[in-house]
Structure formats: structure tokens, C-alpha cells
Amino acid sequence: MVLEWSKIEEKWRKTWESLHIFEADINPKREKYFLTVAYPYPNSPQHIGHGRTYTLADVHARYMRMRGKNVLFPMGFHYTGTPILAMSKRLAEGDEELIDTFNRIYGVPSAKIEEFKEPLEIAKYFHEEIKQGMKEIGYSLDWRREFTTIDLQYSRFIEWQFRKLRKTGYIVQGSHPVGWCPKDGNPVGQHDTLGDVEPEIGEFILIKFNLDGCLLPCATLRPETVFGVTNIWLRPDAHYVRSRVNDEEWMVSKEGSRKLGYLNLKVEEMERVKGSDLIGKWAENPLTGLRVPILPASFVDPKNATGVVMSVPGHAPYDYQALEDLKKKKEEFSPYGIDPKLLDSITPISIIELEGYSNLPALDVIKKMAIKSQEDPKLEEATAEVYSREFHSGRMKTNTMQYVGLPVSIAKERVKEDLVKSKKGDIFYEILNRPVVCRCGAECIVKIFENQWFINYGDENWKELARDCLGHMDIVPEDLRPEFEYTIRWLRQKACARKSGLGTKLPWDREWVIESLSDSVIYMAYYTLSKYIKSNRIGPDQLTNEFFDYVLLGEGNLEEVSRITMMKEELLEKIREEFRYFYPPDSRHSGRDLVPNHLTFFIFNHAAIFPPELWPKQIVVNGSVLMEGKKMSKSFGNIIPLREAIRKFGADPLRLAILSTAEVSQDADFSPALAKSLNGRLERFYEFAIGVIDLQDDYEGARPSNEDRWLISRLQSVVKAVTEAMDKLRIREAINHSLYELDQDLQWYLRRSPMKGSPRNNKAMARVLKDLVEVRVRLLAPFAPYLCEEIWERMGNDGLVSVADWPIYNEKKVDEKAEEVEEMLMRTIEDTVNIIKVKKIEPNRIYYYTSAEWKWGAYLKSLDILETGATDIGGLIKKLTEDVRMKKVGKELYKFVQRIYDELRGMPLEMRQRRSRVRALDEFRVLRDSTGFLEKELNAKVEVYREEDGERFDPMNRAGLAQPYRPAIYIS
């Protein structure tokens, strides 16, 4: 039999919807549980990886619901941001790669892609796609509260949040450098660039050498080497521009000149010259006053910074090598009017002392690496070495003015500061890993973004509040707490708005759109409002500041708020009540990647806006999903869309497969084989359950056997273990117990009590099995809700298992003795098999000899003695022989105690106590009653004797080896 998942799924999905069981409203009689998970960004379909976070949250929601909580589990859609716009643009431009992705991987029909020229169409399309998938996989969401972050009403909410933050002084304005696409006129992040390169912004120092009144700003990362400058490098074949820059005249490369504007300098181009026209002229070092010649070098890149480079041959390998190259072919440079003698006269200046190197570290490294020309790529490495060594252990020499004796790392900062202060230098931001190319094809540059709005997470008072909030929260898994603490510590100002993208405009500065990590931090509160906003058709104009102040903070006068918002007082009160009922969030689920940003902002913003009693209580963080051990990625082609996976494997097996391979914080590994095997396991459970349901359920006169009591008892420990695991969200462990270990117990039970003939003959067994199915179907319901509903219904229950009560651990049903007996039996079989294996014999008859009574006496007494304190073996025997009956046993006792001593001592305390409580087992009876079972298991005749039975058959005299819990064995 194969389950038709799609049919079962559809049936129950419809039932859930029509009965509205996942819609939560105020119910003062029931305790609420408010759980949210990060809403999706609809720019692609969900895949299995997304499924993990949501499925985990759903399992959590379903569990709490079964625990009797009034669970609110809602969902929204995060439209805010720029990627959808960028995608739309690329599609409109006919980007083959993206079209192919949409077509082939996302399965979007070509006609639809046409419509995607309108960005909102993309969002709407994937919104529906994702929502459909969430329904299909069985998430127990309250869809009435759904919204998108560009709904006008939501915008009013975000505006309120931002006014609130600004009023508290947490919003500040400032300037900072960003990676920038000059064509798009937008900041660029990693996802905006070809090859997903993050633009690295570096700080060059411009040192302004004076060339006859015009300044030559040499760009350097090492301003402290200004004392070692012997000349200036220009690229002879490049174009340079003389411009008026603010109040000065500058000479920089054509490309560099363009960048100056983006760095907020006023640039007015005056004259273009070729590099070669400047070669041979002299410029003055602004710090030392030394005049140095301008020389040609091919390694100079006019596209990098200003295209003007100062030459420090003593400490910069490039400079040294370029000078050498020049000296080798002086003649070639006569057209520039350079006197060959001049070249010879230029010698490197040593300004930094570095242990392990000569005066000229640059030369040392060039020699070491056997570099022959300035075109040699090894020069990069050489530069890095000199830079790093000098930075960390170099000291400034006596020829460095007021910086003498300083470590290079400090001198570098000082020189920079002094240069900038005295206007002899400037800061110039440049992309270090250039070229970084925007997806539009233009090369990215650095722009100083002016008047940028920031949320000031660097505010110490705010940080204190955030720490306070975090300190009261439950973090699952707990090991992630340090990461939150660290993030709170290093967070500084965070740009919170940009000039483009979907979202809410800053209420006080409409040019700016609030960016996505800032409009998604307290929206959980909005779920409690959106239900009313939708059902009462409340318009954005009604959602004034007063509205939110009243509803969310209880501030203001009801009458007045009612007047301003044109809402009835009752309605306002009702909304306020709903918010107060559900808030704060009891649990927030999200992926690991959001810890250093979203989740920490979530803490900050709650701490800033809400009073402590409304601060969130828990964060649950989960790892990602690997596909058969590999990271999922488009280039591997191993991304399975969620809906496809549901169709292929079934929702329930898929849910289990995503959750069962790793605990929450670890990365889970998905494999189709696993999903299939889970499918099989669920099918078997289904078949088994159906079979059990048909058993006669007249329990009268049922007398449970030991194995019945054992299974009942085991079931209780499974209930206990699963419940404890679920409380800690140790989902994997819960699945392990309810799905795998319980199955093993069941297999043993069925072997022990085969349904011989008609199972109707065994009423006790029917009862046990029914109990088991009844409990198990509920234990599995959060994981495999569809199948469990189906079985639950077949069992004749009226209600739905989704809202049934979670099984309660019943200590009364625990039977320690039954468990010990079964374990003894298993152990005996194991030992027997072991002997058979080692001896390589085909057994005819197997004889068991159970321990003499005195051994049980000594065994139990020993347990008690060892429990009260550590005793050595001598002490133990001494104590035992205080008993006269033991004394009579004599030498046998010594031998026996010697054999059990180590075993007892190594035994876990819990087990010792249990065996002590259980007292003696009637092993003889247990084994004799199980003879039939043992014979079948071992495929031989079985006989059982007591050790003290004088008539026993014992040719090898093995009976004496018997120990409690370990009958002696003889095999013939």
C-alpha cells in the first residue's frame, strides 16, 4: 500500500481551513503563546532550506497548541528593499542568465516573466508562490493577519516606529563612504556586483607635492614613508588633468579627477596634459621641503586613486624596482629631458628600522624573490611582506622629524592626522579590490554619502537596555548568546534609509526610504493590529501617531484618539486589548545568518520602544540545510524548490527529513533517500495503526503479561523523553524517540508476543497496542500533521489531532520491574548469541541456570552498601559477612563478590538505585515462561534450571557462574 499524500494533504488542509482552527483570538481563559518567524522576501520561490526555519517554527506552534496554549502563529511578506527592483531591471534588459534562472529553476512561465518588468509583479508572484507552499506543507498559520511591508497601513506603523526612535535620540545624521555605481546612482553591496564581490573601501592619504603652484596629490596607504620620497611616478601615456579643486589647483589622472567629485570636492577642470609632458619636472615634498623629480613608471595605474604616486624605493618594492628599470635604460628616457646622471644620483632613503632586514627592506625582498622587473606579479607579494613587517615591528629613524622612534603603526596615524590638519594632505577613499563591477556593467567607485540617516546602535544607554532585554531572554540554542552579546558590543551606527527601493519613506525626510533591516524589527506587534485593520477596513489616514501610541503603549486619551482616528472607542479598546493579550512575543524563530543583524536589531528596537514587560521572551535560531552534504547553490544546480519537494516526497516525510538530521543550531543534511525512507516509516505506522484500530476493544478480563507492562512502561518513558526534548526544542531528539526508538520497542514487543492466531484472543495486547497508537499519533502530530489527522480520524476521534491534548507522562504506568525483566531477557539472548558466534557451533540445546537465592541476597545488599559510599572490595565482603547466612556461604561468596564488584561500581547510580528498588527478579519463572520465545529466537531447545536444583542437567558444571541478571548458560 502506498499512501496518496496529495489526497490526504488536501483533505486535511481543507478541514483545517474550514474549521479555522489555526486562527487565534483573544481568549482570557486560555494562556496565549505568540510565536513568529522571519517573514520571507518574495524574490524567488522557497526551497528546502527556507523550509527548515518555517517548519521548525510550525512544529513549535503545533506543539504549544497541543499543550493547551492559545497559539498565535501569523505570517507576512517583506517587500522592502532593492533586490526586486534590480531583478526587474535586469529582466527588462533581457539578462539571459536571470531569465534562465526564472524559467528553468524557478519554473516561471515566459509570459509571466514579461510582466516582471514591473517590480511589484515579481513580489506578488512569489508572494503567492511562497504562500501556496506554506499551505501545502501544512503550516498552521493564521492567515487573516497577513500583510506586506508596503501596505500603506504598515508604512504608518513604521513611520510611528521611526518618529519614536528619533524622539528618543536614536536617529542621527552623518556622512560616510560607500561603494557606488555611478551609472545607477546607488550604493552597491555584494549582491549588486558581478561575481558578488563585496567592494572593500580603503583610505588612501593624498600628500600634496607642489609643482610650480599646482599640487600633485600622491596617493598612498603609507603616509609615514613621506620622509623617504626620492621622486614621483607618473604614467607617461596616461592623461592627467589640471583642475581647480575647492580652493586649490590639483593635477591628477583623468579618472582620478572624476572620482574627486564623488568625494564631495568641488572640481573644475582646467587643462588636460599627457603624463609625458610632466616627466622631468620637479615637485616639492610638503613635509620635508625636498624637491624631487617626476619620473615615468609603467606600474602606475591611472585608474587607481589619483594616478600620482610618490616613490619610496627604500621601503616600497615597486618603487625600488621601477627605479632600477629606469637606470637600466636611461637612453630611452632622454626624450623627457632627463639627465642620465640625475638617475644615477637617486638613491633610496632609509627611514624605518626593521629587525632582520637591512636598511632597505624593499631591496631585501626583491632579492629574495628574484624580482627582475616592475611588471613582475610577485611585487604584490613583496609589497605585502614589507608592509606587514614594517607596520608591526618597524620603528621610525632619526630622519623622520617629530616622528622619530615611533612604531610605524603609530607614526602612520600621526602623520596622517598632521597632514590632514595642516591641509598638506587629504583623505581619499578608493575601492581596494577594484575593479568591482556593478551588475549594470559600470565600474564601482567610492562616494561619500552625505546626510545619511543612521540608527545609532552605538548609543551606550541603548546598548544597556538591549543587554537587559537579552539577559531576560531564552536563547535557543544557548551557545549563541555570546554572539548576541558580541554583536551588541560592536554595533555602531547603522544606515537606516536609502534613496531607492520599496518601503516606507522617512516621515521627516521624504527623499529617503527606510531600508529593510530597519522596518522589520517590531512588526510582530503589527500582527495583532492587522486583523482589525483588514476586517474593519481601517485606512492609512486613520493610523496616526496617536493611534499607535494608544494601542501599543497605552498613551493618550481614548476619547481624543477616537476623534482623531475616526474610530469607535470600542474598536480602539478592542485592538488595544488584543495587543495586550498577545504581546510580548513568546518566541521568535529565524535562521543563523540573522543573528548579527536582524535578531539583534529586534532586541534593540523592542528595548527602545516598549516597556520591559513587552520585551520578547525567546529567540530560536536554526542552521541551514545542506543538500547531500553540499551547500545549496544555483551553480551546483542542487536547489529543490519546496513545492516540488512536497509533490515528490509528501509534506510529512519532507517535514521530518528537514528536521531529523541535526539539532537546531547545526546544519541539517537533506537527502532524497532519507525522505523516501521516512515516507516508508510513516506508511508502516499507518498500516500498523489501521490494523490495531480493527482489533477488538473489549478490555474486560484482560490480564497484562510482563511484556505488556513493559511496553506500557516504555511508552511512558518515550512520552517523558519527547516532552522534555520538545520543551527544549531538541527536535531531532524528539523525532528520534517518537519515530525510531519507539519503533524498536514495538518490534521487540511484537516478537515477544506474536499475534498468534487471531489477535482477538489477546485482549490485553489489543489494549496495549491501542494505547500505543493513541499516544504515538499525538507525539508525531506536530511533525507529520497530515498523516496523524488521518489516523486520528480512523480511530474514531471527533476532534482534530492538531488541537488534541499532548500526552501526559503518567508515572503510575511505569513498571521498573517489567523493564528490568525484559532487559535481562535481551541480555541473556545477546550473551547466548555471542557464545554461539565465538564457538561457531550449531546449538541443539541451550540450558539456563538462574542464580541461587543467596546470590540475590548478596547482590542486593551490595547495591545498598555501595550506594551509601565508596567501599573497597574487602570492606564490601566484610559488611556482607556481618550477615550470618552469608557467612555460611563461605568461599563462594568471595568469588561471587569479586566477579560483581567492578560491574556494580561502574554501573550508573541511577541503575543501581533502580535495581535496588526492584529487588529480586524471579528469573527462573521468567525464563521458563519464555521458553517458547527463546527457542524461536535461538533456534534450539531451551531448558531452565535453578542453580540450587540438585536434579539439574549440568554436565559442564556451569550453574555456579550464574549471577543475578545474568543466568549461567550451557550450550550443547
Next chain:
RNA sequence: GCGGGGGUCGCCAAGUCUGGUCAAAGGCGCGAGGCUCAGAACCUCGUCCCUAAGGGGUUCGUGGGUUCAAAUCCCACCCCCCGCACCA
């Protein structure tokens, strides 16, 4: 560089806080047997090495240490992964 996580018997992965039935759960893979016309599925057993009757030996990144006892505690070292922002 700073911060976080991790290295366990073919692979994945529990166990580590709270030392002791831990040669170490579970899954996958592999092997044998059962079932079957056959196969798949399923069930049972096995899957570090040795074994002489239920036993022994060597294992949990590496090297030391503490302890009657260490995967687990302490010290040092090696290796791997992730984050460091204006972006969802």
C-alpha cells in the same frame, strides 16, 4: 585581525555542561539471513581488531596532565567552517 562554532567507529550525527553498562544512540551506506516467482520495500542480525563460552585489545583532531575511572575535566598545539554591516 576581532568574534563565534566545530573536528566522534565508511558518510551524516548524538553524547561533552552534570566523568562511570560508552566500542560510544539514531540515520544513511555496506554485508548476511528471512520474506518473495524475482526484485523493491520490509523484518532480523552484523558492520574497529582479536577471540579460547558470555572475554580481551585499541579508539572519539594531536600531545601532555588530573582521576580508581576521561569522548566528557585542565593545559598546549594543529586543522576546518561562519560573521565583521548598510544587504536581504
